[in-house]
Every structure is written in structure tokens, then in C-alpha cells.
Amino acid sequence: MGLGQGDGLLAGKVAVVTGGANGIGRACCERFAEEGADVVVADILxxxxxxxxxxxxxxGRRAxxxxxxxxxPTDNETVMQHAVDLFGGIDVLVTAAGIATADYRGDRPEASARRAARHAREQPDAxxxxxxxxxxxxxxxxxxxxTGTMLSVQAAARAMLDLGRxxxxxxxxxIAAKHPAAGAPAYSVSKAGVWMLTKYAARVLGPAGIRVNAIGPGFIETNMGEMIRGLPDLEERLLADVPLGRMGTAREVADxxxxxxxxxxxxxTGEMLHPDGGFYTD
Structure with a gap:
């Protein structure tokens, strides 16, 4: 049985989730649906x-x-237009599309983990x-x-502004957006850029009633997290900095x-929440 229009925290809302095929993106799709949202999933998988x-x-929701x-840019425009054409607009965007390394594949986490482990063995010098x-x-x-986050934010903002929504x-x-030891160089810099983009967009879109916030997850049990699992010494070292002593779940990020x-x-607006098990406590 589907949810009624008055049921749930997101009843009657339309959410777009990039990278929604697995990991944090999929968890957001499912969590939003539980609270009454219809969902557009964008991914390459x-x-x-x-x-x-x-x-x-x-x-019980449409998808x-x-x-x-x-x-x-074209694909991002297509995603947002699809949401408008099919469901009437966009209320929520989550930009969960992302990669840890250039050769990372979300549908082949074990292979990505093996490559990371092999690379670390071949070149242990950071x-x-x-x-x-x-x-x-x-x-x-x-x-x-x-750039992918920028394009998604732009396209969603245009749709919201055009509809006065x-x-x-x-x-x-x-967490790598603020701590260089939490990720590889390109990943850390890309996420630091996402954080600054979030703050900039929050300032310029706020007058239109469009809020822009970030989530800075810690070490999460997703396909990307398998790369950490594939390096036992790294996992032990990283979790030593997590007061709760464990990796988080995609569901906790979706919450x-x-x-x-x-x-x-x-x-x-312009804030970043950290579901990170206490990583940022200093």
C-alpha cells in the first residue's frame, strides 16, 4: 500500500539523487521514499x-x-528536466555521485579495493x-x-528558480574536505571544493528560499568503503581516530x-553535518 499525501516528513516532495544506484545515494532514495517522497535516481550503473x-x-512511492x-552538463539537465516533466518539479537534490580514485567502479568494489592495495604495496612512499x-x-x-556536483547544483537550482519553488x-x-589525512589528494581536494561550493551556493540561492547544505561523512560501510577494508593496516589506523570505534552505515548518512x-x-543553510563517529572532536 502506498503512502498518502499527508504521510511522512517528505510527503508530496520530489527528490533527485545523483549516484543513487548504490551506497549513500541508494540509502537516501530509500529513506526519502519511506518519508513520502517520489524519487528520480541518476547514475551510470x-x-x-x-x-x-x-x-x-x-x-509505495513513484520512482x-x-x-x-x-x-x-547535458546529462544533468536531462535528469532535472525528467523530474519536472514526470513529477512536476524538484524539492530536494542530493549529489551523491562520486569516485574515490580515477579507476574506481561502484559496481566492482572488490576490484577497486584490490587495485588500491596493489598500488599501496607497489608505492608505499606517500x-x-x-x-x-x-x-x-x-x-x-x-x-x-x-564539477559534477557543480553541474547538478546548477541544474537543480535553475529548475527550482524557473518554477518559483x-x-x-x-x-x-x-571529512576529507577538512582533513588531508582522510583521503587521497585528488579526492580530498575535490571534497574541499564541494564544501566551498556549498557555502557559496547557500549565500546566493538563499534569498530564493533554496537552502544548500553539505554532509561530510566519515568512514562509511559502502562500496567505496571496501577500499579501506582492502587495506587492513589503513583501516586500523583510520578507526583509531574514531571515538565510536566503527565505520558508519549508509543509512546513518541518509538520516x-x-x-x-x-x-x-x-x-x-551553508552548513556541513558530520556523521563521522566523533572523528572531529579536536
Missing amino acids: DERGIDTIAAVEKK AYVHADASS MRRFSDLRLSDWQKVLDVNL RGSIITIAS AALFLAGQQSSYF
Whole structure:
């Protein structure tokens, strides 16, 4: 049985989630659906995206999947227009599309973890890993994580402004946005850029009633988190800095996104929430 229009914290709302096929993105899709939202899922992982659609519909909400490359301006426009055409507008955007490294594949986490482990064994010197970082690898991560976020935020903001619709935009940054030891160089810089983009967009879009906030997750049990699992020494060292002593779950991040998406956070904009197990306690 579907939810009625008056049920849930996001009843009658339309959410777009980039990177919604797995991990934090999928958890947001399911959590939003539980609270009454219809969902548009954007990703390049078609099979997993269709699985997400089925999970949303099982919760009684409408859903649609759009194959979209986060770094493509045209694809981002197509995603937002699809939401407008199919569901009448956009109320919430979550930019969960992201990669940890240039060769990261969300549908092949084990292979990505093995490559990371092999690279660390072949070049254990962090100084050399940084100084030998290829420009193409650097650019790929920034194209997806930072430029992709910018394009999604722009496209969603245009749709909201054109319809005179207030909304909530939630970017997915990382603890690496503020702490260089929490991620590889391109990843950390891309997420730092997402954080500054969030603050800038919050200032300029606020007068239109569009709130823009970020989530900076800590170490989370997702496909991307498998890369940490693949390096036991790294996992032990990283979790030593987490007072709660464990990795978080995608559902816990989605709960933070739900707060930022709804009226409970109506006076929040330009902020970053950290579901990180206490990583930032100093």
C-alpha cells in the first residue's frame, strides 16, 4: 500500500539523487521514499539503478531512473528536466555521485579495493605517490566529484528558480574536505571544493528560499568503503581516530540527509553535518 499525501516528513516532495544506484545515494532514495517522497535516481550503473527504483516503489512511492554521467552538463539537465516533466518539479537534490580514485567502479568494489592495495604495496612512499600522481587521474576525480556536483547544483537550482519553488540541496562532501589525512589528494581536494561550493551556493540561492547544505561523512560501510577494508593496516589506523570505534552505515548518512531535506532544518543553510563517529572532536 502506498503512502498518502499527508504521510511522512517528505510527503508530496520530489527528490533527485545523483549516484543513487548504490551506497549513500541508494540509502537516501530509500529513506526519502519511506518519508513520502517520489524519487528520480541518476547514475551510470543501470542495473543497480533499476534495483533502487524497485526498492523505492516497494515502499509505495513513484520512482524513475535516468542514465547520467555526473560530469556531463547535458546529462544533468536531462535528469532535472525528467523530474519536472514526470513529477512536476524538484524539492530536494542530493549529489551523491562520486569516485574515490580515477579507476574506481561502484559496481566492482572488490576490484577497486584490490587495485588500491596493489598500488599501496607497489608505492608505499606517500611522498612519491603524491609527486607521481598523473594529471589525468587527478582531473578525472575532480571532474566527477567537484564539477559534477557543480553541474547538478546548477541544474537543480535553475529548475527550482524557473518554477518559483523553494527547495533543499544537499551535497555529499567528506571529512576529507577538512582533513588531508582522510583521503587521497585528488579526492580530498575535490571534497574541499564541494564544501566551498556549498557555502557559496547557500549565500546566493538563499534569498530564493533554496537552502544548500553539505554532509561530510566519515568512514562509511559502502562500496567505496571496501577500499579501506582492502587495506587492513589503513583501516586500523583510520578507526583509531574514531571515538565510536566503527565505520558508519549508509543509512546513518541518509538520516542526516533526511534532516537537511525537511522542515526540521528550515533555518540551516551553508552548513556541513558530520556523521563521522566523533572523528572531529579536536
